[in-house]
Amino acid sequence: MSERQYMRVRADMPPGHVRTPAYLRGKVGWVERTLGPFPNPEQLAYGMQAMPLPLMRVRFTMADIWGADADRPRDTIDAEIYRHWLEPAEAPHAT
Amino acid sequence: MPHDHHDHLSPSGHPYRPDDDHPLTYWQQMEIAVRELLIEKGVTTAQEIAAQIDTMDARNPSHGAAVVARAWTDPDFRDDLLQDASAATREMGFDIGPMRLIALENTDTEHNVVVCTLCSCYPRNLLGLPPDWYKSRAYRARTVKEPRKVLAEFGVTLPDTTTVRVHDSTADMRYVVIPARPAGTEGWHADDLATLVTRDSMIGTGLPKSPDIA
Amino acid sequence: MTKNTTFDGRRWHDMGGTAAGPVPTDQHDFSLWEKRVDALMIIASGKGHFTVDGLRRVLEDMSEDAFETMTYYERWIASVNQNLIEAGVYTTAELGQRMSDVAARGTTYGEAASE
Structure with a gap:
């Protein structure tokens, strides 16, 4: 298995049309696969010319999203996040 | 000319709702x-x-069921489907339009379930319009936090040895689950297998029907 | 009404992980007018007059109250209309006049939909 590429979702909370769910902001996951490029929905939504962006399927563990509230820590969530919402990160926990 | 659908059945087999004579x-x-x-x-x-x-x-769940049944019986098609589900379903002859599809395969150790927390993204060009519950606040809110409790409400209880993988359909891709093939269906033809594949089993909130009760 | 000084920027439609009750099991058959709204969305967006992102933007800009009190396709036609006006396909005045004309045809959907 190739090395995991970890990414942190930006924790920003701007108003307007955004496709990055709030519950994932600030959380760290790893890239499951890279898709796209796809036009930026934050521009498409307002009828503007949209910049093509890589779209990453990022996989998070329930533990890394919900902490002690996690139902089953090892279950996972995958979500598609546009590249400009992601920053390279360290693995979230020592394993 | 007055519209009159009362003599016809909708694709779901029910009479059309007589919306024409409700107050505007x-x-x-x-x-x-x-x-x-x-x-x-x-x-x-x-x-x-x-x-x-x-x-x-x-467009209705029978289209997805045919895709799943072929994946169960044709290993090359299964590989193609996992590689590029849009191309594989088009190759089977289904008109899915511009939809970009990813197929998620359930196994003995992994169970996939699909939700859209931000709106109601659904593989409508393969399965038809989504069920009402898929668009509900409860399903959208809870599935990413307590998927096993949500699945239990649908009658699906998974062992601890199974990893639940929730897929939040946030952007450009749509998802269809390939449920695990039921035991006791060895030698079945794809057309018969397809009758076991339910809509919910392709969302991940259900399992295929058992061959005993189908 | 109390002032919400604890607002953190999370918008009402962004529901993942929030508390909610049991998943409802009710299901309805789509009526003709709902199917027409769906078709208008697919056709008008397919021809480039607006995008699904524009549809979602207007739905999100509607209040949480709209989510609770309007049906799915009621919210959709409101958003489709808003996007078409923004795209300049027709004007608000044209819509207003036509809606009045429609209402004058009768009191049921069937009567009003027949010119």
């Missing part, structure tokens, strides 16, 4: 006005609207 609502008034303006402005035609309704009515 503000939003229905708007739909009629918008539709007429779009026709007058040359954006569309009455025929094109009717054809689009027919196209959507024709």
Whole structure:
């Protein structure tokens, strides 16, 4: 298995049309696969010319999203996040 | 000419809801006005609207069931489906339009379930329009936090040895689950296997029907 | 009404992980007018007059109250209309006049939909 590429979702909370769910902001996951490029929905939504962006399927563990509230820590969530919402990160926990 | 659908059954096998004789609502008034303006402005035609309704009515879970059954019986097709589900379903002859599809395979150790927390993204061009519960606050809110409790409400209880993988359909991809093939179906033909594949099993909130009760 | 001084920027439609009750099991058959709204969205967006992102933007800009009190396709036609006006396909005045004309045809959907 190739090395995991970890990414942190930006924790920003701007108003307007955004496709990055709030519950994932600030959380760290790893890239499951890279898709796209796809036009930026934050521009498409307002009828503007949209910049093509890589779209990453990022996989998070329930533990890394919900902490002690996690139902089953090892279950996972995958979500598609546009590249400009992601920053390279360290693995979230020592394993 | 008065519309009269009472002699016809909808694709779901029920009589059409007799909406024509309900009091007109503000939003229905708007739909009629918008539709007429779009026709007058040359954006569309009455025929094109009717054809689009027919196209959507024709899309239903049996299409997905045929895809799943073929994946169960044709290893090369399964590989193609996991590689590029849009291309594989088109190759089977299904008109999925521009939809970008990813197939998620359930195994002995992994169970996939699909949700859209931000709106109601759904593989409608393969499975038809989503069920009402898929668009509900409860499903959208809870599935990413307590998927096993949500699955239990649908009658699906998974062992601890199974990893649940929730897929939040946030952007450009749509998802269809390939449920695990039920035991006791060895040697079955794809057409018969397809009768076991339910809509919910392709969302991940259900399992295929058992061959004993099908 | 109390002032919400604890607002953190999370918008009402962004529901993942929030508390909610049991998943409802009710299901309805789509009526003709709902199917027409769906078709208008697919056709008008397919022809480039607006995008699904524009549809979502207007739905999100509607209040949480709209989510609770309007049906799915009621919210959709409101958003489709808003996007078409923004795109200049027709004007608000044209819509207003046509809606009045529609209402004058009768008191049921069937009567109002027949010119």
